[in-house]
Amino acid sequence: MGERFKLTVNGVQTETEASGDTPLLYALRNDLALKGTRFGCGSGQCGACFVLIDGHAAPACDTPLWSAAGKSITTVEGLGPSGALHPLQEAFLAEQAAQCGFCTSGILISAAALLANNPRPTETEVRAALDRNLCRCGSHNRVVRAVLRAAAQAHT
Amino acid sequence: MNTVSDRLKRTGSLEKNPRLSQWLRLERDATVSVFSGKVEIGQGILTALAQIVAEELSIAPERVRMFAADTSLSPNEGVTSGSLSIQDSGAALRRACAHARALLLERAAKRLGVSVADLRVKDGTVRGAGRSTTYWECADKALFDCEVEEASPKSPRDYRIVGKPAPRSDLPDKIAGRPRYIQDMVLPGMLHGRVVRPPQSFVGLVSLDDTKARSITGVVAIVRDGGFVGVLAEREEAAISAQRALRNAASWKAAAPLPRDIHAWLREHSIDHGVISEKVDAQAKSKEVRTLTASYSKPYLSHASIGPSCALAQFEGDRLAVWSHSQGIFNLRHDLAKALDMPEKAIVVRHAEGAGCYGHNGADDVALDAALLARAAGSRPVRVQWMRDDEFCWSPCGPAMALDLRASLDAQGNVIAWQHDLWSNGHSSRPGRSDQPALLASWHLSEPHERPPAINMPLPAGAADRNAVPLYDFPNQRVVNHYVREMPVRTSALRSLGAYANVFAIESFMDELAQAANADPVAFRLRHLGDSRARAVIEAAARRASWSGWVPNEGRGHGIGFAKYKNLGAYCAAVAEVEVGHEVRVNRLILAVDVGLVINPDGVRNQIEGGAIQSTSWTLKEQLKLGEHGVASLGWEDYPILKFSDVPAVEIELINRPELSSVGAGEAAQGPTAAAIANAVENALGVRVRDLPLTPERIVAAIEAQ
Secondary structure, eight states: OOEEEEETTTTTEEEEETTSSBBBHHHHHHHHHHHSSSSSSSSSOOOTTTTEEEEHEEEHHGOBBBTTTEEEEGGGGGGTTTSSHHHHHHHHHHHHHHHHHHHHHHHHHHHHHHHOOSSOOOHHHHHHHHHTSSSSSSSSHHHHHHHHHHHTTOOO | OSSHHHHHHTTTGGTTTTTTGGGGGEETTTEEEEEEEESSSOOOOHHHHHHHHHHTTTTOOGGEEEOOOOOTTTTOOOOOTTTTTTIIIIIIHHHHHHHHHHHHHHHHHHTSSHHHHHOETTTTTEEEEEEEEHHHHHHOOTTTOBOOOOOOOOOGOSSSSTTTTOOTTHHHHHHTTOSGGGGGGOTTTTTEEEEOOOOSSEEEEEEEOOHHHTTSSSSEEEEEEEEEEEEEEEEEEHHHHHHHHHHHHHEEEEEOOOOHHHHHHHOOOOEEEEEEEOOOOOOHTOOOOOEEEEEEEEBBBOOOSSSEEEOOOEEETEEEEEEESSSHHHHHHHHHHHHHHGGGGGGGEEEOOOSSSSOOOOOHHHHHHHHHHHHTTTOOOOOOOOOHHHHHHHHHBOOEEEEEEEEEEETTTTTEEEEEEEEEOOOOOOSSSSSOOOOOHHHHSSOOOOOOOOOOOHHHHHSTTOOOOOOOOOOOOEOOOOOOOOOOSSSSTTTTTTHHHHHHHHHHHHHHHHHHTOOOOHHHHHHHHHOOOHHHHHHHHHHHOOOOOOOBBEEEEEEEEEGGGGTTTTTEEEEEEEEEEEEEEEEEEEEEEEEESSHHHHHHHHHHHEEEEEHHHHHHHHOOOOOOBBBBSSSGGOOOOOOOOGGGGGEEEOOOTTTTTOOOOOTTTTHHHHHHHHHHHHHSSSSSOOSSSOOHHHHHHHHHHH
16 A cells, blocks of 8 residues: 655655655656656666665666655756756757767766766766666767766866 | 649659648748658657758748657658658658748739849748748748649758758757656556566467456556456556566466577578579689688667657547657558557557667557557556566567678689678568558457568668678679568567678678788778769778778777668768777777768767667677577666777768768668778787677687687
């Protein structure tokens, strides 16, 4: 049966009613209508569903509600200040760093976690930080350029 | 002349969709609605088509509204495949817009009391004799209610929008994380569905205990029709739990075991041996001094879309609406009608964007799944999303291929005879091409349809034999396509079809021959190639890569590959620079590309770079694992693809030819990249690996065999 879980998503406290082993992904997408977090594999292998949980990039498909409760969750919709894009998103637009874009949300989350801990990463560090995110269209190099652009702009 | 001229009729998709109103509509808010039958699959086609429309009509690109394809309002342009959208839809829209512009200027001239020749247009505002009007003031509803007539499109010399990089119109939503994909759609009262299939081919469902699934809170219905089993639930996670419970409680009768050596099996099971090219020159043949042979192979590949396939369906009485990311919504409607035993006109299929598909994946199949479950849901809409293992196990895969090449050299080291034999299943089992529905669930119903075999489209584009005929000038030549109808694993179109393996084999073999002739691989290709555009891309790639200045270094190598896609489309040459340690690392790819007139340079670059990186992934890492009864790659751990740290630097040289027709860019890089990498590996190690993918095990085996 459903239990009630208190979640803090993009700075807003909400409550959702579902079974405790429900993956966070479905609460985000279907209860909170935050569709930017994508289903890709259901087992944390592709990164399409990454969200920040207390600042760490983690797969929402593999995070049960009971373990997400009480933690601070940020989805792609909450990366930027309210209503505006995050500098990473601006950089992705500037570099046209996507093809189908289905992996983009998860990549933005990994990149945001990286820049929070390492504001001036090298290209090698960017690639290593994104190795948990799969991209099938071959937009990798544009994505790396976009992350480096966002990092550089934060320091100008 | 008041009818469509013959020349015009042959332009792109106008032949089947001749009415101007099928393509364009002027709206009251000073925008232009555009209806294309081609669909956005992450390749940026809607942006490029909008550039063509904006250019021909002389309006700002922001005024162009591209509508998603919809069987109730779009022209039927078949399938968005084969790198043909710019040729089909782009050419038709350019002609339609040229005619629309002429009609609008005629009206404007009357309104302003000046001749058409004295008019100037800027962003839809028409000026003449010091006065002005707009397209939207001039047009009425009936203006475009006519057939497209001959009118002169703009000269490429006057282009201001076409040929300039344009940002993709769909990316702001996708980068912001706004709902945009079919997976994000929500309809009022929507139920979540999942279909239960075993991870192997089966011929029947023996038993199913649904007790546990029924006990899951929120499960609304369990649907069974023969071997088709699905579940409907109020919440998505409940549908997934029920799917798992049903899968664990079902017993299936497995299909016949798969062949152990698929390439040997293909060679033994061909039923047709089509000679697709034959040239005989006995005098040249008499000069042969040396003959080489080599066998190559390619495994089954998965499309491996990041987003598993998804569809929505809803019945309203006896009418059905389906939302799908299919590449061919009209063909899907045709097969849905057959599978559901409904008239086609009772079904509307609307395109909604999905994740990149790279060919025929599960998009069409899941649409029938959704329709079958919607039939059990009354008038409630149903959303079905495949899980990762559904997509790997049940979507069609790119066919395995075996290839034998044989060639003879004369004393001067020129190729004087060439033979290419290939064995493969067909490369298309898309919907709409057979009497039987090409949709997975239809073969499992209590009254099952027969699974149609994968077929090959005819040459010159071809399918299994795509690019099997070399572009080089060989005096003796024989190319044979050995078609295998029986299909142990379901196959269909994967980006570039047979071109990937054929170009890999031809271009690997060209290097083997160059070595035998003691010639440089670039020079060897050029001396067998008369086509000036082909020579130009090879020379451009070699120049940019400083080919002749390459310094040999332990464990490092460089290689080249070339093809003219389909022998009809884009010219592409690739140079790869690799480093071989315990595995192959591609450090750098340099590609030169000629797609004729470039519409969106940034779009072409994105497609070529993406294609080259995807081909690098196929070539180094990818092969579907097969179990006893079916595909055994269930998740990404069983089907590794290239990661960010593995991706090479990619440089692209774009050769724009404004005077020549545009051809598509989407698939041109697949074959040349593979061959360039294989040739670079040989250059690094002195060992040739002829079986894809070029894994460490394959390389060790090749070294040991030497």
